Amino acid sequence: MKSPTKALELFRLPDDFTLRDADASRQPLGDCDKGDHKDATAALLERVAALQPMLNAQRKHKVLLVLQGMDASGKDGAVRSLFGAINPVGLRAVSFKAPTEIELAHDYLWRVHREVPAKGELTVFNRSHYEDVLITRVQGMVDAKECKRRYAHIRDFERMLAETGTTIIKVFLHISRDEQRTRLQARLDDPAKQWKLDPADFELRKKWRAFERAYEDALRETDSDHAPWYVVPADSKPHRDLAIASILLETLEGLKLKWPKPDPALLAIKIR
Amino acid sequence: MKSPTKALELFRLPDDFTLRDADASRQPLGDCDKGDHKDATAALLERVAALQPMLNAQRKHKVLLVLQGMDASGKDGAVRSLFGAINPVGLRAVSFKAPTEIELAHDYLWRVHREVPAKGELTVFNRSHYEDVLITRVQGMVDAKECKRRYAHIRDFERMLAETGTTIIKVFLHISRDEQRTRLQARLDDPAKQWKLDPADFELRKKWRAFERAYEDALRETDSDHAPWYVVPADSKPHRDLAIASILLETLEGLKLKWPKPDPALLAIKIR
Numbered sequence: 336m337k338s339p340t341k342a343l344e345l346f347r348l349p350d351d352f353t354l355r356d357a358d359a360s361r362q363p364l365g366d367c368d369k370g371d372h373k374d375a376t377a378a379l380l381e382r383v384a385a386l387q388p389m390l391n392a393q394r395k396h397k398v399l400l401v402l403q404g405m406d407a408s409g410k411d412g413a414v415r416s417l418f419g420a421i422n423p424v425g426l427r428a429v430s431f432k433a434p435t436e437i438e439l440a441h442d443y444l445w446r447v448h449r450e451v452p453a454k455g456e457l458t459v460f461n462r463s464h465y466e467d468v469l470i471t472r473v474q475g476m477v478d479a480k481e482c483k484r485r486y487a488h489i490r491d492f493e494r495m496l497a498e499t500g501t502t503i504i505k506v507f508l509h510i511s512r513d514e515q516r517t518r519l520q521a522r523l524d525d526p527a528k529q530w531k532l533d534p535a536d537f538e539l540r541k542k543w544r545a546f547e548r549a550y551e552d553a554l555r556e557t558d559s560d561h562a563p564w565y566v567v568p569a570d571s572k573p574h575r576d577l578a579i580a581s582i583l584l585e586t587l588e589g590l591k592l593k594w595p596k597p598d599p600a601l602l603a604i605k606i607r
Numbered sequence: 608m609k610s611p612t613k614a615l616e617l618f619r620l621p622d623d624f625t626l627r628d629a630d631a632s633r634q635p636l637g638d639c640d641k642g643d644h645k646d647a648t649a650a651l652l653e654r655v656a657a658l659q660p661m662l663n664a665q666r667k668h669k670v671l672l673v674l675q676g677m678d679a680s681g682k683d684g685a686v687r688s689l690f691g692a693i694n695p696v697g698l699r700a701v702s703f704k705a706p707t708e709i710e711l712a713h714d715y716l717w718r719v720h721r722e723v724p725a726k727g728e729l730t731v732f733n734r735s736h737y738e739d740v741l742i743t744r745v746q747g748m749v750d751a752k753e754c755k756r757r758y759a760h761i762r763d764f765e766r767m768l769a770e771t772g773t774t775i776i777k778v779f780l781h782i783s784r785d786e787q788r789t790r791l792q793a794r795l796d797d798p799a800k801q802w803k804l805d806p807a808d809f810e811l812r813k814k815w816r817a818f819e820r821a822y823e824d825a826l827r828e829t830d831s832d833h834a835p836w837y838v839v840p841a842d843s844k845p846h847r848d849l850a851i852a853s854i855l856l857e858t859l860e861g862l863k864l865k866w867p868k869p870d871p872a873l874l875a876i877k878i879r
Contacts, residue, residue, distance in 0.1 A: 442767060442773070445721075491764075498756055
């Protein structure tokens with residue numbers, strides 16, 4: 336297995352990125368479908384779990400991890416992997432579903448801004464404001480001109496968050512069309528998962544290429560050093576988890592977290 | 608009394624605006640301290656009150672009125688005048704006080720974005736995100752560089768709101784230093800108002816010129832056609848109310864509000 340200390344470089348959105356040329360089955364961190372990947376991921380998440388209380392105690396940084404990806408790309412699975420390792424008190428996950436009537440009565444960033452992390456928090460968005468330039472565009476609810484306007488809103492919004500202390504990591508979970516078929520079929524066959532399916536999901540699958548184009552545009556238009564996009568090949572679930580763990584750990588290590596200094600008066604206390 | 612149909616021009620922030628050159632006792636809508644001003648204001652607010660249900664029924668526009676001004680400039684009084692005339696169901700007033708611990712743990716636009724009007728709503732902000740470039744600056748909590756950054760955030764935020772259907776009106780209630788003295792003294796002498804006072808208010812009064820400069824910068828830096836500033840001379844309370852009523856009415860009239868068309872099926876119904 337290659338050193339995971341370079342994940343932030345390995346997975347950063349390349350210039351002139353196209354999904355057609357990208358390989359969703361690539362495993363640049365090493366072949367995770369055999370060998371010691373699980374131990375490696377667990378070891379990384381243990382280090383994340385050790386840094387999180389420091390993040391929380393210091394109350395200086397806010398960390399936001401955005402997960403996006405096609406249906407069945409493993410967003411829920413990735414969140415479960417993270418939660419399994421990190422104290423849930425320190426990790427907040429927010430799932431953005433189809434907007435409610437009250438949410439639709441406001442601008443599309445309204446419900447997202449409400450949920451951004453506070454100082455000391457680590458928050459994971461399962462879907463996000465990016466849906467408002469993805470599915471809405473594929474379904475023709477917004478046109479190219481409105482999308483352009485929204486890319487600008489999103490860039491402004493994320494820059495404001497970054498300039499007020501938020502570290503933003505955006506991960507696109509990349510699966511192939513074949514892998515999606517396999518996973519959707521498995522869900523269809525599983526009585527414990529059938530209820531999650533909507534016939535509309537299969538209609539959306541027909542618009543695969545339109546989704547690819549929408550993602551390519553959105554990623555290119557909203558990638559920046561203060562809110563970078565990472566493209567994680569996600570056909571392999573173990574590789575997906577290892578990659579996300581690496582990206583998260585390297586980001587947290589980059590914050591140079593420290594325990595806050597104690598009140599000097601404390602050092603003089605003798606407990607009798 | 609001059610025609611009130613030009614208030615949006617009369618009070619719009621002039622180029623090269625300075626507070627020192629502005630006259631807080633001016634009454635361009637006519638001398639309101641005598642004569643028929645009360646009837647005029649009431650008549651305008653009645654028209655506002657008649658338009659508001661249409662705004663609400665149409666659920667298309669969102670209207671945000673931001674009130675800013677020095678202590679004792681009449682923000683509360685203006686809100687009371689509006690509420691006296693408009694059905695409270697259709698008007699929501701939000702007072703932004705010193706931020707709470709949870710608010711401080713987020714970016715300074717977080718608590719403001721939560722409260723922006725939904726479709727069909729008319730919302731009044733008594734103080735706003737502008738406090739984060741005014742009192743914070745005068746008190747040295749943020750420096751000029753950080754203020755510049757915040758002006759950009761605020762411009763971006765307001766443009767996004769405007770582009771997603773919000774009509775923004777920002778009113779600066781301008782009082783003179785002498786008028787503030789008179790009003791603060793009146794509060795000091797009134798047992799029903801003493802409790803609202805804080806010795807810190809009188810310290811802030813000493814920084815009058817610093818506040819003036821902070822306002823001049825903030826107004827100039829954040830004025831735009833989609834989020835315009837209006838400077839309302841407010842030494843005269845009746846004139847203040849007449850001016851705000853005029854600005855609000857002209858803005859609502861500019862929206863060309865209409866009752867939504869009924870479901871055609873309704874027209875075929877015969878109630879027996």
